[in-house]
Amino acid sequence: MRTKAGIFCIFFLVLLFCPVASHAIPAFSRQYQTSCTTCHSDFPKLNDFGKAFKDAGFKFPTDNDSFLKIPAIMLGAPAQKELFPHSVWPGTIPGNLPVGLRMNTFFQKTSGNRGNFNALVPPGTVPPFIPKTDFSTGLFSIFTAGNFGGDIAFWVDDDISVGGQNANGGLGDGYLRFVNLGRVFRLPQNSLHLRVGHFELDLPFSQARSINISPYDIYTQANIGAVTPGFTQQNVNNLFSFAGGASGVEFSGGRSYGGYHYSIAIVNQNTSGASPGTNPFVPSPTGGANGGLGFSSDSNFKDLYGRVSYRFNLERDAASRNAVQAAGASGPRDHTYLNVGAFSFYGRSVQRFSGQDLTGMPVVLTAQEPFYRMGGDFSFNYRTFNIYGLFMYGHDTNQLPVDITGTPVPLPITGVIPPVGFIHGTPATFTGGFVQTDYLVLPWVMAIMRWDVVNSGEDRINGLSQNTSTPFNLPFRSTRNRFTPGVQFLIHANIKASFEYQFRPQQSVTVITNPITGLPVAIQPFRTNTAVTGLEWVF
Amino acid sequence: MKVKYLISLLAVLFVGTQLLLAGTITGKVSGAGAGTVIWVDDPAAKAEPPAKPFVMDQKGMLFVPHVLVVPVGSTVDFLNSDSVQHNVFWKGKTGHNLGTWPKGEKRSFKFDSPGVVSLFCNVHPEMSAYIIVASTSHYATTDANGEYTIQNVADGAHTVSVWHEGMKQQSKQVTVAGAIKADFTLGK
Numbered sequence: 001m002r003t004k005a006g007i008f009c010i011f012f013l014v015l016l017f018c019p020v021a022s023h024a025i026p027a028f029s030r031q032y033q034t035s036c037t038t039c040h041s042d043f044p045k046l047n048d049f050g051k052a053f054k055d056a057g058f059k060f061p062t063d064n065d066s067f068l069k070i071p072a073i074m075l076g077a078p079a080q081k082e083l084f085p086h087s088v089w090p091g092t093i094p095g096n097l098p099v100g101l102r103m104n105t106f107f108q109k110t111s112g113n114r115g116n117f118n119a120l121v122p123p124g125t126v127p128p129f130i131p132k133t134d135f136s137t138g139l140f141s142i143f144t145a146g147n148f149g150g151d152i153a154f155w156v157d158d159d160i161s162v163g164g165q166n167a168n169g170g171l172g173d174g175y176l177r178f179v180n181l182g183r184v185f186r187l188p189q190n191s192l193h194l195r196v197g198h199f200e201l202d203l204p205f206s207q208a209r210s211i212n213i214s215p216y217d218i219y220t221q222a223n224i225g226a227v228t229p230g231f232t233q234q235n236v237n238n239l240f241s242f243a244g245g246a247s248g249v250e251f252s253g254g255r256s257y258g259g260y261h262y263s264i265a266i267v268n269q270n271t272s273g274a275s276p277g278t279n280p281f282v283p284s285p286t287g288g289a290n291g292g293l294g295f296s297s298d299s300n301f302k303d304l305y306g307r308v309s310y311r312f313n314l315e316r317d318a319a320s321r322n323a324v325q326a327a328g329a330s331g332p333r334d335h336t337y338l339n340v341g342a343f344s345f346y347g348r349s350v351q352r353f354s355g356q357d358l359t360g361m362p363v364v365l366t367a368q369e370p371f372y373r374m375g376g377d378f379s380f381n382y383r384t385f386n387i388y389g390l391f392m393y394g395h396d397t398n399q400l401p402v403d404i405t406g407t408p409v410p411l412p413i414t415g416v417i418p419p420v421g422f423i424h425g426t427p428a429t430f431t432g433g434f435v436q437t438d439y440l441v442l443p444w445v446m447a448i449m450r451w452d453v454v455n456s457g458e459d460r461i462n463g464l465s466q467n468t469s470t471p472f473n474l475p476f477r478s479t480r481n482r483f484t485p486g487v488q489f490l491i492h493a494n495i496k497a498s499f500e501y502q503f504r505p506q507q508s509v510t511v512i513t514n515p516i517t518g519l520p521v522a523i524q525p526f527r528t529n530t531a532v533t534g535l536e537w538v539f
Numbered sequence: 540m541k542v543k544y545l546i547s548l549l550a551v552l553f554v555g556t557q558l559l560l561a562g563t564i565t566g567k568v569s570g571a572g573a574g575t576v577i578w579v580d581d582p583a584a585k586a587e588p589p590a591k592p593f594v595m596d597q598k599g600m601l602f603v604p605h606v607l608v609v610p611v612g613s614t615v616d617f618l619n620s621d622s623v624q625h626n627v628f629w630k631g632k633t634g635h636n637l638g639t640w641p642k643g644e645k646r647s648f649k650f651d652s653p654g655v656v657s658l659f660c661n662v663h664p665e666m667s668a669y670i671i672v673a674s675t676s677h678y679a680t681t682d683a684n685g686e687y688t689i690q691n692v693a694d695g696a697h698t699v700s701v702w703h704e705g706m707k708q709q710s711k712q713v714t715v716a717g718a719i720k721a722d723f724t725l726g727k
Contacts, residue, residue: 006599034600035664049623049662062622067600323624327639331661493664 025145028058028100028492033069036493036538041334041384043496043538045438048334051256052324055190057153057179061324063188069096081238090151104536106213111529113425119509120466128146137163138534141172151179155199172208173245175199182253191354202252202263202307204341204377204390207243211438213532216390217452217482218432219243223371223396225428226458227411228465230519234458235411236396236428238349238371240271246305247296258313258335265305270298271349271371276296299350299368309341309377311326336382338416344374349396358404367422371384371396375433382401382478389435398425430456444490448500452482464511464520480505495537500528551587551630562715564689564699568681570725571703576608576671577687577723578678580698580710586610587676592647595668596660597625602658602668606704610676611653618645626661636661655702673703701725 029036036043039050046054052061060067076090110132118127142159154176159169175197182192200208207219219242225234248267254260259356314336316319325332350367355365401409401419409419432454439447455478461480463474486500506525514521540545547551568575586609596603598620603667617627619642627646628636633656637646650656653674671678679687689699692715700710706725713721 032600033665037664038662062624066622069599276659325662327641329638330636332624332639333662442700493656 006142017167021090021393023097025058025143026100027094027144027146028053028418029366029494030096031070031094031098032060032067034067037443041209041440042488042490043439043494045211046209048257048325049332055179055255057147057151057177058155059147059153064147068095072147075149088148091152092147094146097144098146098433099142099144100538102139102536103536104534106136106138106534107133108136108533109133109531111246111527113526114510114528116526116528117411120210138536139169141169142355143172151181153177153179171198171245173197173199189434190255191253193252195252196248196298198245198247199250200245201242201265201267201305201345202250203242203305204309204343205379205388205436208245209447211488211498212436212448212450212484212499213379213534214484214502215243216434217454217480218390218392221394221432221454221456222432223394223428223430224458225396225398225457226461226463228461228520229410229479230298231461232426233400233408233411234425234428235351235400235422235459236349236398237351237370238271238369238396238428239273240345240347240349240371242345242373246303248302251469254416256311257485258311258322258337260308260310261310261341263306266302267305268297269301269303269350270296271347272298272351289293299348300350301350301368303345303347305343307341307343309339310337311337313337333383334381337380339379339388340376341378342374342376346370346372353401353413353419354415355401355421356404358420362418365401365421367399367401369397369399380453384440387435389433392431394430396428398427399423400425428458430454430458432456444487448484448486450482450486452484453479464522466511470472472510474511474522476506476508476522494539495535498532498534498536500534502532504529505526561691563718564692564713564715564721565718566687566721566723568687568701568703568723568725569599569687570723571681571685571706573681573683573685573705574606574608575685575687575701575703576678576683577681577689577693577699577701578608578671578673579675579689580673580700581653581675581677584675584677584693586612586674588613592616594645595627596620597627597660597666599664602660602666603640604668606669606680608671608673608678608680609650610678611672611674612649612651613672614647614649615670616645616647619643624664625666625701627658628661629656629658631656655708669702669704692721 039046039053041047045234060349072092072095074090076088078090080087080090083455100292110130114130123125130419139159140161141157141159145155147153156174159172162169175195180190181186181194200206207215222241223236223238226238246267248265250263250265252263254262313321314337315326315335326335348370351367353365355363357363357441373392373394375390377386399422401413402421402423403409403417404420411415413419434450434452436450441447457478460475460478482505483503484500486498488496488498490496505525506527508522510524511520511522592614593607593609594616595607596618617637619625619640622642626638626639633652635648637648640646650672653672656670656672658668658670677689677692679689681687694715696712696714698710699707699713701723702708703725706727709723709725711721713719
């Protein structure tokens with residue numbers, strides 16, 4: 001167990017330093033011969049025009065053709081529409097190959113107490129070595145996006161290598177988006193879009209396209225129930241987090257640069273982290289009896305995600321208020337706005353156990369534990385100052401396995417006492433969120449301050465048993481705060497230097513038994529802080 | 540009636556004399572492509588700005604034309620022909636920011652000081668243009684061969700200046716007496 005904890009330490013630190021995906025699209029710069037800053041304030045953060053460009057299906061909101069410096073290639077003359085349904089509906093592909101590449105590299109310095117985790121390693125075992133300073137290769141990614149004419153947009157991004165390792169990455173997003181699908185049903189403009197494929201959920205603030213080096217803690221928060229003996233145990237093992245992508249369909253509408261916005265997604269359920277399932281007798285849609293990609297869901301249930309928000313543009317002039325960008329006295333700029341929203345995710349986490357029925361016959365017992373995540377968010381922007389934040393509450397139903405006498409089976413289930421069913425226990429919950437301020441001091445200098453907070457009593461209890469499933473080893477208390485000041489410089493519009501100091505939560509490697517309660521408690525807390533600087537370039 | 544004839548005759552004589560005393564500057568500018576701007580600097584001379592304003596358009600995310608030469612005192616209409624918002628500003632002693640205006644509308648500005656004005660749009664950094672405000676109405680741009688001709692320059696000593704985007708501006712003293720030749724070689 002202690003060895004596992006040591007390995008976990010390394011894994012955790014790697015995760016800590018692992019850069020998150022972020023993208024600006026050089027392909028659009030080539031097509032329109034315009035700078036990245038037309039759409040991004042500090043790539044990949046979108047300004048109001050960039051949001052309108054994305055809303056419109058990766059094209060200019062109006063008169064798109066007049067701005068294209070590389071004309072699209074027609075897949076059928078526009079007049080072919082008159083022949084429909086006796087011809088294929090004409091579309092276009094971008095006139096250039098809309099490919100962008102991205103690379104980043106980092107240098108990190110970790111505080112002197114990083115070696116404290118060596119105490120977790122059993123005597124006689126060589127502890128893992130964590131260097132004080134380190135150069136770290138980040139991501140090399142390819143991404144492509146554009147418009148197929150009409151109102152069909154596409155996006156694909158893929159990490160070709162991560163940390164210098166070949167093919168160690170994977171697909172980020174890959175989807176088709178049918179913009180203004182509502183016109184088929186004579187609905188108002190922008191009231192219904194459809195997205196199909198693999199995508200990041202319509203989060204209030206994107207993780208995949210965040211300007212930060214480190215991810216938001218609340219987005220990476222899984223919900224693992226307390227399993228430490230001596231405490232009330234919970235049979236919750238939900239690996240779902242908002243940081244991951246989802247496969248499915250999404251209906252959305254509205255605009256992200258003013259007014260209402262909504263989205264409803266129906267996506268695959270897989271909270272157990274199980275690999276794609278295959279069965280030699282059941283062909284998957286992508287292959288033969290024993291080939292293909294198999295299935296990625298671990299349940300029949302499809303998860304539901306919904307988001308609704310409203311953005312109040314606060315310009316006094318009505319014409320400016322409704323425009324893509326505000327008409328400032330010294331030129332167009334982002335609106336002064338207040339955006340408020342709410343979001344909710346509902347799923348059913350599945351765990352399967354080998355158990356018995358009441359006659360003693362072996363059966364597979366399935367615990368389907370409904371769970372939800374819900375919260376609210378806000379964003380206020382004034383000129384080049386933006387403050388935004390999110391609060392989230394996570395709740396997992398806890399179905400405890402019981403034996404034939406109705407007594408809860410101690411966790412983890414070892415098979416010594418076979419379960420026969422489940423009873424409801426105390427739900428596993430957590431709360432958390434973040435608040436971040438971005439201030440564009442100069443068009444090429446972004447100052448950032450961020451506060452992350454996660455409150456999970458289960459994580460604290462699991463940490464006391466040095467459980468490797470907790471995101472923080474031996475947390476000192478249930479609430480983990482992280483402060484992350486940063487600054488970023490655009491060397492050019494496509495080259496960025498970033499600096500981030502991660503003032504980490506308190507942790508501990510010393511556990512004693514409370515003489516009064518008899519329960520373990522962590523003592524002697526310390527912080528392992530990290531300074532990370534990175535270079536990122538897209539082309 | 541006779542007085543009118545007399546005045547007309549005097550006017551013709553005056554203009555004719557001026558034309559006879561006016562010279563022509565020709566030459567070639569090397570080291571730069573077509574579109575190099577050459578103008579005669581003469582602080583004492585009075586430019587004759589046209590009554591009709593010049594137009595600097597913003598179309599297809601470009602300033603059109605990229606280089607505009609105007610005599611001092613001219614008015615330039617800045618037009619936005621795009622369906623996206625633009626802006627026009629320039630830095631320097633005469634720096635201005637003209638703000639934001641929608642498609643089809645324009646803002647006007649009178650350039651009272653000679654010099655080279657670099658125009659920008661503060662939301663589209665790839666957009667730039669130049670307005671060369673000449674102190675006289677005697678200016679020209681080079682053709683594809685780098686050659687130019689400036690006519691009707693009064694005889695006498697003048698300063699001829701040459702400008703091309705990305706090149707170092709040059710000036711040269713010339714004495715005009717009829718047709719003269721002034722060549723330049725520009726460098727970065």
